Amino acid sequence: MKLEAVQKTYKRYAPQYDLLFGAIFHPGRKAVIDDLECQPGEQVLEVGVGTGLSLPLYDKSVQVTGIDISEHMLEIARKRKARLKLDNVELHVMNAQETDFPDNHFDKVVAMYVASVVPDPVALVEEMRRICKPGGQLIFVNHFNSNNPVISRVERWLEPLANTLGFHPGFSMGEFLAQTGLKPEQVMPVNLFGYWQLLRAINDKPGVANTMPEDNIAVAV
Numbered sequence: 534m535k536l537e538a539v540q541k542t543y544k545r546y547a548p549q550y551d552l553l554f555g556a557i558f559h560p561g562r563k564a565v566i567d568d569l570e571c572q573p574g575e576q577v578l579e580v581g582v583g584t585g586l587s588l589p590l591y592d593k594s595v596q597v598t599g600i601d602i603s604e605h606m607l608e609i610a611r612k613r614k615a616r617l618k619l620d621n622v623e624l625h626v627m628n629a630q631e632t633d634f635p636d637n638h639f640d641k642v643v644a645m646y647v648a649s650v651v652p653d654p655v656a657l658v659e660e661m662r663r664i665c666k667p668g669g670q671l672i673f674v675n676h677f678n679s680n681n682p683v684i685s686r687v688e689r690w691l692e693p694l695a696n697t698l699g700f701h702p703g704f705s706m707g708e709f710l711a712q713t714g715l716k717p718e719q720v721m722p723v724n725l726f727g728y729w730q731l732l733r734a735i736n737d738k739p740g741v742a743n744t745m746p747e748d749n750i751a752v753a754v
């Protein structure tokens with residue numbers, strides 16, 4: 534999926550996005566923000582913030598930056614920020630694969646329902662690592678290709694429709710982790726039927742050890 538295709542698809546989705554994906558994705562957004570355990574004054578970046586449905590869930594003592602490549606999605610987020618007086622939030626149109634932020638800037642970087650949408654998930658994770666502080670947190674919530682062989686086949690069959698759907702239905706967790714080198718210390722099913730997964734990883738940049746031995750990875754079922 535190319536960047537232009539993402540922008541075209543989310544221009545089409547924007548007016549109905551909250552109705553279509555507000556409630557159904559809400560438990561995952563809430564789980565991510567609870568999991569972040571943000572402290573007052575922390576700097577959090579949300580890549581692919583969309584219409585900003587998650588923004589009111591943050592405590593106002595947390596500084597939240599939201600970026601999105603779709604001007605149309607972000608316009609709705611801007612209205613939400615103004616309506617709810619979210620003075621702790623700033624919003625920018627920006628490509629999450631290549632941002633303007635300096636190295637080691639954010640305490641926590643979050644990608645909710647974005648990894649299977651961006652043209653290059655490896656570039657996304659590399660950029661998230663670069664702008665997150667060493668030892669900071671990288672959190673993802675996403676749909677991944679199902680373990681159920683029948684559902685998995687349907688998802689792979691739908692894969693050619695990715696541009697129309699606005700995401701890759703056959704997005705594989707195994708490939709995502711192998712290609713990005715992410716070693717999540719937490720993997721937890723969220724949303725309806727646990728069909729989406731929350732992944733939390735420490736930003737173990739070179740020189741910063743991931744303190745969690747691989748055997749201890751917590752997998753909630």
Ligand SMILES: C[S@@+](CC[C@H](N)C(=O)[O-])C[C@H]1O[C@@H](n2cnc3c(N)ncnc32)[C@H](O)[C@@H]1O
Pocket residue numbers: 539540543554558562580581582583584585586587600601602603606627628629630644645646647650651652
């Ligand atoms: C499925 S929506 C998720 C929106 C929001 N995070 C939520 O919880 O509803 C995916 C969002 O990612 C954005 N997006 C896709 N590729 C992007 C990129 N390269 N840079 C920034 N945003 C991107 C889309 O424009 C869209 O708003």
